[in-house]
Amino acid sequence: LNICDVVVSSSVREWLRSPAFDARQWEDEELLLMLQTMFVELELPHKFNIPLSTLRNFIYEVYNNYNEVPFHNFRHCFCVAQMMYAMVWAVNLVAKIGDLEVLVLIVSCICHDLDHPGYNNIYQINARTELALRYNDISPLENHHCSVAFRVLEAPECNILASLDLATYRTIREGIIRCILATDMARHNEILAQFTDIVSDFNYTSKSHINLLSMVLIKVADISNEARPMDVAEPWLDSLLQEFFKQSDAEKLEGLPVTPFMDRDKVTKPSSQCSFIGLVLLPLFEILGELFPELQELIVAPVRYALDYYRRLNEAAKDERHQ
Numbered sequence: 001l002n003i004c005d006v007v008v009s010s011s012v013r014e015w016l017r018s019p020a021f022d023a024r025q026w027e028d029e030e031l032l033l034m035l036q037t038m039f040v041e042l043e044l045p046h047k048f049n050i051p052l053s054t055l056r057n058f059i060y061e062v063y064n065n066y067n068e069v070p071f072h073n074f075r076h077c078f079c080v081a082q083m084m085y086a087m088v089w090a091v092n093l094v095a096k097i098g099d100l101e102v103l104v105l106i107v108s109c110i111c112h113d114l115d116h117p118g119y120n121n122i123y124q125i126n127a128r129t130e131l132a133l134r135y136n137d138i139s140p141l142e143n144h145h146c147s148v149a150f151r152v153l154e155a156p157e158c159n160i161l162a163s164l165d166l167a168t169y170r171t172i173r174e175g176i177i178r179c180i181l182a183t184d185m186a187r188h189n190e191i192l193a194q195f196t197d198i199v200s201d202f203n204y205t206s207k208s209h210i211n212l213l214s215m216v217l218i219k220v221a222d223i224s225n226e227a228r229p230m231d232v233a234e235p236w237l238d239s240l241l242q243e244f245f246k247q248s249d250a251e252k253l254e255g256l257p258v259t260p261f262m263d264r265d266k267v268t269k270p271s272s273q274c275s276f277i278g279l280v281l282l283p284l285f286e287i288l289g290e291l292f293p294e295l296q297e298l299i300v301a302p303v304r305y306a307l308d309y310y311r312r313l314n315e316a317a318k319d320e321r322h323q
Ligand SMILES: COc1ccc(NC(=O)[C@H](C)Nc2nc3c(cnn3-c3ccccc3C)c(=O)[nH]2)cc1
Pocket: 185, 186, 188, 222, 223, 224, 225, 226, 237, 240, 244, 261, 272, 273, 275, 276, 280
């Protein structure tokens, strides 16, 4: 059976729009087909003259450029694209910011961690790696992810932007670069503060407002695991800590500074998740929920529940220690 002839059933297409979707239950080939389905359901091939064969080549080449690392692998990129897709439908984003911006968001999500080595920017900079050298310590990983994305697009058989006029291509390229570079967590507070300043009188005709909204949307999608059901979210946290611990082991071996929240001797899941969700995730989700009330129930409430869950775990762990 040719994978191109397999159609995704209407129930799966419905499921694909839900934060409860679990990428771990599907084979790689099925996830590739679902990424294609997201484009087709949003009518992006039609609106931007993308031949289905080019779309499939692009998705497959992106898939080939993710690494077998515990967390920042192809399935993470799928989760981020799928959460973005769920938000697009939940808030009717196309009607609010247009097809072009939604194309930028979906493509950015799919490409946002391309060729991630499993060692973050702090390691790249401290270890003076090739990437840190090439990008002068300025978001080395995110610059690399974005560069790899456009190198994939250079191949004619993968270039989903081939049929666009130059002005449109430049706008989309600028948007994808802005969104992928925004996923550097070192810029979290800067982006959150700027968006907080404009959210109460958000202006959909302002390019700078739309740009900030896109950056917040991809940031939300990127760190949104805890908005999913606990049995879907928990394995991702285990994979993340596995990747972080591999890094801190390497840092210890190489005599480099060890990042505190990555030190296996210091970090426990409940305590680190309580601070991450309470201090990083919930403020970001709540400010987006202010602009899009439809997201309150879809992703903000589940994150509050997750914080509650980890606080209870943390209390229980504390009680055990004091017994
Ligand atoms: C400001 O920069 C930061 C802030 C926090 C963290 N991470 C943490 O505090 C811990 C390890 N928890 C955590 N980190 C998470 C999650 C989802 N994505 N994510 C993550 C993954 C890679 C890089 C950065 C982050 C935040 C999550 O659910 N929990 C990592 C970087």
